[in-house]
Amino acid sequence: GAVVSQHPSWVICKSGTSVKIECRSLDFQATTMFWYRQFPKQSLMLMATSNEGSKATYEQGVEKDKFLINHASLTLSTLTVTSAHPEDSSFYICSARTQGETQYFGPGTRLLVL
Amino acid sequence: GQSLEQPSEVTAVEGAIVQINCTYQTSGFYGLSWYQQHDGGAPTFLSYNGLDGLEETGRFSSFLSRSDSYGYLLLQELQMKDSASYFCAAPMDTGRRALTFGSGTRLQVQP
16 A cells, blocks of 8 residues: 655654654655644644645644645655644644545654653 | 544453444535554554445444444454554545544453
8 A cells, every 4th residue: 555654753852943744655646745633632633735836725723834834746745843832742644645535644753842 | 614423432352343433514525434543653544435335344344324424433353453543534625635533432452
């Protein structure tokens, strides 16, 4: 099946710093990727849709200036959490969809902001 | 908008059969998927129903009734490794296909 990778798998940073998370589709091209966030013991919530070659689409309540998304190629989308604060600590997961209905998820990035 | 409701927890013993239900309310409907997530891991795809009926994949089966806005995941011959959270999910719209996830059901398999 299709493979999606994320890097890093976990990161610890100080409050106020920025963190970049990469999401790659390894064996297929993805014009659209999705970024989700999951807090402990909660469900996944869509943050934004990353579109190759155009601006990302953010869900209501997600600050686009805080969560910068760049989809520079058909296999790479990046999420940058700017000026991270402890409340941004979460599990960030990207996904990409092939031509079918299946979405393939990356392994996730666990962010801890101290 | 969309909402998908699931029971929060289910407990069963090894070798048993368990059914996890999902009821949904959506402005449009584009199919129902099921995902498994172990603690600390990412969701992995289990099954998809685009039409009414039963889809079988090994020990896992999924059922959909669009007229009832209802689906379920059936796990047979439960194993300890099946202990995980299970989410139903539905595409938000016909274009992007981003997913709205249900609240999740934590399955605990006991020996």
